[in-house]
Every structure is written in structure tokens, then in C-alpha cells.
Amino acid sequence: MPDTITLQVARYRPDTDAAPTMQEYVVPLRQEWAVLDGLNYIKDQLDGTLSFRWSCRMGICGSCGMTVDGDPALTCGTFLADYAPGPVRVEPLANFPVIRDLVVGIxxxxxxxxxxxxxxxxxxxxxxxxxxxxxxxxxxxxxxxxxxxxxxxxxxxxxxxxxxxxxxxxxxxxxxxxxxxxxxxxxxxxxxxxxxxxxxxxxxxxxxxxxxxxxxxxxxxxxxxxxxxxxxxxxxxxxxxxxxxx
Structure with a gap:
């Protein structure tokens, strides 16, 4: 298994952007890391402007739902290793207005x-x-x-x-x-x-x-x-x- 994996993440700010764009980030690929861990690594180490929701990391709060490689999923329970060697495409949930990046309005x-x-x-x-x-x-x-x-x-x-x-x-x-x-x-x-x-x-x-x-x-x-x-x-x-x- 490779040491890293690329996340292709949707970026969109409706007040300034004409349309969503995809931005690539290389994150560590660890057996125990979920997609949410990869997003938190981006937020903490690579790009603090990335916006997304999460709370419990235990599949209980329901706030970290996103579209992962075309499928709606809880990113805290969707593991990067299952998408190796990548890349992994992460987008906001479909059918909802996008507030910013991966955050949708409900x-x-x-x-x-x-x-x-x-x-x-x-x-x-x-x-x-x-x-x-x-x-x-x-x-x-x-x-x-x-x-x-x-x-x-x-x-x-x-x-x-x-x-x-x-x-x-x-x-x-x-x-x-x-x-x-x-x-x-x-x-x-x-x-x-x-x-x-x-x-x-x-x-x-x-x-x-x-x-x-x-x-x-x-x-x-x-x-x-x-x-x-x-x-x-x-x-x-x-x-x-x-x-x-x-």
C-alpha cells in the first residue's frame, strides 16, 4: 500500500465563485484513517480555508455526510484504504444548496x-x-x-x-x-x-x-x-x- 493518497476536494464559495472547482491534496494513507481524517489533515496541515462539517467521528451525529467517489457516505466511516491507490473525489451532498466547499444547507x-x-x-x-x-x-x-x-x-x-x-x-x-x-x-x-x-x-x-x-x-x-x-x-x-x- 502506498504511503500517500490524493484527495480531489470540491471548493466553492457561492458569493465569489462562478462554479465549483476541484483542488487536489496529498495526504498520508494509513490503514485506520477515514476520509474525514484526510480532510482534517488538509485543514490542519495544508489548507485552513477548507470548510466541512463534522462532530462526533463515531457515526452518530450525522454531520459529516459528503459525496465520496460519487456515493453519499459518512466520511467518518469511509476509509481511505478502500480507495487506494486513489485518487478519492470528495464533494458536497447532492440535492442540497452549497453554503461553502463541502458544507450544504439543510x-x-x-x-x-x-x-x-x-x-x-x-x-x-x-x-x-x-x-x-x-x-x-x-x-x-x-x-x-x-x-x-x-x-x-x-x-x-x-x-x-x-x-x-x-x-x-x-x-x-x-x-x-x-x-x-x-x-x-x-x-x-x-x-x-x-x-x-x-x-x-x-x-x-x-x-x-x-x-x-x-x-x-x-x-x-x-x-x-x-x-x-x-x-x-x-x-x-x-x-x-x-x-x-x-
Whole structure:
């Protein structure tokens, strides 16, 4: 294995640059180094003007998502040795506006997320501060997979529908809605239906499945969307039945 590897990094400052450009940096190639380590080496040793996000380095915060050789990935869990001898192309996540270099704006996601009410909704209690709602292990299993989302936005970067339909709620928002719809403590599924069962919600999804392939936590947002399509269709059909048979 060579001692170094070249990173081709996207540089872009929208206020001064007409278009993104690629800049090459040679960094040490070590077996244990992730792409994020290479970027930090550039920042610390070669070019302090490079901008990118990161926080935990443990695949938990979701902030270091970027496009690595064409694929959305968490750079803290993507290792340089897997791309040897290189070069490795590092770009910002697709489908988001670039703020600077590798930093993208996620305002659209933050605006859409509250629409699906990703929190426990209770209608039979004035509050839950002093109430304990017990769950069985099978009840936890119903939604636990969808609760693993870390809002890394990789699924949005991979989604071809979001790329052409900016009004689409998107995979992560819908998966998080399902996380609460399937929670035995929640009573807000009917409130979320008005948002989810729409042309901008689950019906926009064409089931390409790239969101699930890109997810680093195995959330399976594509599965969540298809599962909710069945729920929405079933509830619509039941609405045509006589009231006593619904």
C-alpha cells in the first residue's frame, strides 16, 4: 500500500465563485484513517480555508455526510484504504444548496420535518411529564429500526425523486413519521396522515430504493414509505365501507 493518497476536494464559495472547482491534496494513507481524517489533515496541515462539517467521528451525529467517489457516505466511516491507490473525489451532498466547499444547507429538511410531527402525540392526557407508558419488547421492535435515523441526509442526496421534486417530504421525514405511527404510546397517526398520504408525501416515491442503500444505520426508509402506502390505501378503502364495518 502506498504511503500517500490524493484527495480531489470540491471548493466553492457561492458569493465569489462562478462554479465549483476541484483542488487536489496529498495526504498520508494509513490503514485506520477515514476520509474525514484526510480532510482534517488538509485543514490542519495544508489548507485552513477548507470548510466541512463534522462532530462526533463515531457515526452518530450525522454531520459529516459528503459525496465520496460519487456515493453519499459518512466520511467518518469511509476509509481511505478502500480507495487506494486513489485518487478519492470528495464533494458536497447532492440535492442540497452549497453554503461553502463541502458544507450544504439543510433548511428544506428542517422546514419539512415538523410537518410530520416526529414526537409522541397524546390526545387522552393533558401531559406526559409524570406518566409512565410501559412497552413490551415486541412493541419496541415495531418501530425501533426507524428510530435509528441520525438525520445525516444521505438518503436525500441519494433520492432521485427529491432531486426533481423539491416539495417531496423525503425519505428521512417519512421514516421518522413511521417511527411514531408505530409507537404504541402515540395517538397522532391520523394527524400525520393528512401530510403523509399526499402527492408530496408517500405517493411521490417511485420506490427506487436508493435511500435505503445509502442509509448508514439500516433504517430502510424505502420500506417505511412502502409500508405507509399500504396503510394509507387501506384506510382510504375502509372509508367507503358503512360506518359500522370500518
Amino acid at each position: 433548511d428544506d429538511f428542517m422546514r419539512k420535518l415538523p410537518k410530520v410531527k416526529p414526537w409522541l402525540v397524546r390526545e387522552d392526557e393533558p401531559g406526559v411529564a409524570d406518566v409512565e407508558f410501559l412497552q413490551t419488547p415486541p412493541q419496541l421492535d415495531e418501530y425501533q429500526q426507524y428510530s435509528m435515523c441520525i438525520n445525516c441526509m444521505l438518503c436525500y442526496a441519494a433520492c432521485p425523486v427529491y432531486a426533481i421534486e423539491p416539495d417531496f417530504l423525503g425519505p428521512a421525514a417519512i421514516a421518522l413519521a413511521q417511527r411514531y405511527n408505530l409507537d404504541s404510546r402515540d395517538q397522532g397517526a391520523h394527524q400525520r396522515m393528512d401530510v403523509l398520504a399526499t402527492a408530496e408525501g408517500v405517493w411521490a416515491c417511485t420506490y427506487v430504493g436508493e435511500c435505503t442503500s445509502a442509509c448508514p444505520k439500516g433504517v430502510d426508509p424505502a420500506g417505511a414509505i412502502q409500508r405507509y402506502k399500504l396503510t394509507a390505501a387501506t384506510r382510504t378503502l375502509r372509508s367507503f365501507l358503512p360506518r359500522g364495518e370500518r
